[in-house]
Amino acid sequence: MKASAQAVALLLAGSMALAACASDEPDTDAAAGGDGGGASCEELQVGLAYDEGGRGDRSFNDSAYTGAAAATDALGGDLQELSPNDDASNRDQLLTQLAEQGFDPVIAVGFAYDEVIGEVAPQFPETTFAQVDGSNADGSKGENVTGLIFAEEEGSFLAGVAAALKTETDHIGFVGGVESPLIEKFEAGYVAGARAVNPDIIIDRQYISPAGDFSGFSDPARGQIVAQGMYDAGADIVYHAAGGSGLGVFQAAADSGARAIGVDSDQYLTVSDPALQAVIMTSMLKRVDNAVEQFITDYCEGTVEGATDRLNDLSTGGVGLATSGGFIDDIQDELEQYEQQIIDGTIEVPTTIE
C-alpha cells in the first residue's frame, strides 16, 4: 500500500516536472528515492570521469563520451566531463566532486579507477556509479557501483582468426601498449584465434612499455619501431592494442606494404590519412559507447543494479570486428562460424597468456 502510494507520488512529481519543463529543485529529490528509480531522468545529470589522456584521445575516452552524449541527447539532461591531471593522481577528486555536486550517475572510465571508486562510492550511497573496464561482480566496490566490462579476448580471437586466414607468410604480429593484465587479454585472445586456424603460425608479440609506464599508449614513434621490426622479420599483419601508439603501427605497415589491425574503434574510419587507411584490414571493436549509452538509458528506466557486472561480449555485440574497407568480406563465413562457436561455448577463449 505504502509503496504504491509512493509510486503514485513519484509519478505525479514526474509528470509535474515534465509539464513545467524546468527543474525547479536543484537538489535531486527523485534521485534520493533510489529504490523508486526512474523518475530522476527529468533532471538527468551525467558525470563522466575520464582515464589518463582525457577527452580527445580518439580512442577509449572519446568512445565513452560518444555514448554518454548520445544518451543525454536522447533523454535530455546535462553531461559534465572531467579529465584527470597529467599524472592522473587526482582521480579520487574527480569522482568526489562529481558526486558532491549532485551528478548522478557518475561514470568512471578505465580500470585505473579500480581502487579509487571503491573508496569514493560508499561515501555517496545515493549516487549511482559505473566503471568502464572495472568489475564489481562481488560488490567489493560498493552496492551502488556497476561494472561495464568487455570480453576483449573474444573480439581479439576473431582478429587472430582474420589475421591467420589473411596472412601470406604465416607470420603475424601483436603490439601491446603497456604490459598489463588488460592488454594481455587482447594478446591471449589474438594468439588463441590465430592458432585455432593455423597451429604452426609464427606470432611475434611485443609490448611498447613495461607495467607501470603508461607512455606505451601514447608513443607512435616507438609503436612504429616495434611494428617495423615485426614486418622486417617477415610478419605481414600486425594487430595493435596500443591506443595512440597504434598510429605508428599503421605507419610501419604502410612503409612495408603490409597490413595492420586496429583496436577499440573502427580505425579505418577514424584515421584521417588515406595512406594509413589503406593498411587497416579491420579493427577489433570495443563498443564502450554502446555500453555507456545503454547504462544511462537503463539508469533512467530504473533498471540499473548495483554490485553487478554488465558483460559486453560477442553475443551482445559489445565486441566484434569492423568491416569497413571490405578487406575481410571474403572470410566472413569463417569468422561467423568461429563467432558462433564462441557464443555457444564450444570454443573457450583464454584471458591470460600461458
Place this chain on the structure above:
Amino acid sequence: MSAVVRRVGLSLFGPLLAVLVALVISALVIALIGQDPIEAFSVMVDLGDSPAQQVQSIVVILNRAVPLFLAGLAVAVAFRMGLFNIGVEGQYRLATILAAAVGAAVVLPGPLHVLLVIVVAMGVGALWAGIVGVLKVTRGVSEVISSIMLNFIALGLASFLLTGPLRGSPPGASIVTTSEIPESGRVPGLNGLLTAFGLAEPRSSLYGFLPVAVVVGVVVAVLLERTRFGFDLRATGLSPSAATASGVDARGMVVKTMLISGAIAGLIGLPDLLGEQFDYGTEFTAGLGFLGIAVALLGRSTPLGIALAALLFAFLDRAALPLQFADIPASVVTIIQGTIVLAVVIANEIARRLALRSAERAGAAAGSGPADDGAGGGAPPGDSPDGGRRVRTGVPGTPEDVQA
C-alpha cells in the same frame, strides 16, 4: 641596508615577473579560445562554497605540494652544486617500490616500522643517484646522460620487480601492486589537528608526512647555508676550478651531493605510499621527478622558494577541476605551468644581468674609496649574502680536476 633590500628585490623579481608574464600569456590564450580570462582566474582561486569544501581544497593542495616540494629539493641540492640530477624520477620510483616491499614484509612497532621504510627509501634513492656520482668522478660521464639513462633502467627494474618477485596483488587484477604495508607502517593523517584548530573535517586526509617534509626542508636549508659542507657545495657550483684551487675535494663533493640528492629523491613517493596508497602499483603517481625540475627552477633552488613553487604548482593542479566544471579546458593549467617555467628561465637571466650591472656600478663606486658595499660584490643572485669569509690554508686541491 639598501643593498639587502635591492638583493631581496632582485631575487624576488625573477619568479614574480615569470608568474606575471605567464598569467598575461595565459589570459591571452584563454581569450583566444573565446573564454573570459577574469572568470577563469576567479574560478581558479575559488576554493569552494562551504567551509568543509574549502578545507578540503586546501588539503588537496597541501597533499599535492608535499611530494612536489621534496622533488624540488632533491633536484635543487644538485643544482646548487652545478649538477643536473635528471634521474630523480628513477630514483624515487625504485626507492618507493623497494620501500613498499620492505614495509610490507616486516612487522615492527609503529615508529620503528615507519623509520625503516624511510631509511630504505632514502638508502635506495641515494645508492641509485650515487651511481651517477661515481660514474662522473671515475669515468667522467656527464651526470645528465647517466641519470637519464638510469631512469630507464630504474623504471624497467621497478616494473620487473612489481610484476615478478614483489607482486602482491592477485593474478588477473587490472592494477598490479605490491603487498600492502600493515597498519604499523602507516603514517596517520593530520585531520585531527585540523579539527582541533576548529576547521571543518575535510573528506581527504592531510598527509602525516607534511611535517617530515618541513623538517627535511629546514635541514637542507641549514646544510646549504650554515655549514662548511654547504659552502663547499655552493662554491663548487659557482666555480669548480676556484673551489678546487681553494682546497675543496671536488670529486668527493660530487659523490656526496648526488647521495644527498638521491636520498631526498627517495622520500618523494612516501607521503602517498605511507599516507594513502600503502602499496606501490602500476598506478602509482609517476612524473614527480620531472615536475621537481620545474619546481626547483621556479623556486630558484632555495628551500623556501621551492616550498612556494610547490604550493603554486599544487594550487594550479587543483584548479584544473573547477575549470572543467566551468566549461573551460583544463589545459589552461598546463599552459600556465609551462609558461611559468619558460618565463622563469628568461626572468632569471634578466635578473642576473641586472644584478651584475648593479654590482659593477657598486664596484666602480667602491674603486674610489674603501667603501664596503662588498656583500653585493660580483656574486650572482640566488646565493645568500654570507660573504665568503673563509680561511683557507694553502694546501693545494686535489691534483686531478674533474671538470677538465
